[in-house]
Amino acid sequence: MPAAAPPAAVGATPAAPEPAAPASATATQPTLRVATIDGNTFDLAEQRGKWTVVNFWATWCGPCIKEMPELSALDAMREHIVVVGLAYEDTTLEDMRMFLKQRPVVYPIALVDVYDPPKDFETPRGLPMTYLIAPDGTVAKKYTGPITAPQLEADIAAAGGPKVG
DSSP states (O other): OOOOOOOEEOOSSOOEEEOOOOSSTTOSSOOOEEEOTTSOEEEGGGGTTSEEEEEEEOTTOHHHHHHHHHHHHHHHHOTTEEEEEEEESSOOHHHHHHHHHHSOOSSOEEEEOTTSOOTTSOOOSEEOEEEEEOTTSSEEEEEESOOOHHHHHHHHHHTTOOOOO
């Protein structure tokens, strides 16, 4: 099988939200259950009642690395928001742990198989790619390119979530 080309990193321009559309027309509430590098399991269904940020990223993606501290702070400071990072690259668990020692985050990270990505999410064609999942488990927004905490909080408030300020 030929090697898949890695998705292109998107420039530093903030992401424009795309219309929310799960990969499958029948998947109004995407499922995601992944083993995290700390030995735990992240299950999207267990996050119901909170806003969840599902962030596809890679260690070689400059814009991805730049947004990590902000996503980590958002996860740490907002009780109604949960973040999960899906490392979309062909790497080892040991290499990922070493990378995260240099760039620690408070949210869980899972390695995603680039040849078998999560079925209910589109295969990333560029990174970072982020989904904002509403408390009812539906996709509220999809972003291609870097995002910011204020942008996510504004989109949550616009969708009827709590306003920060």
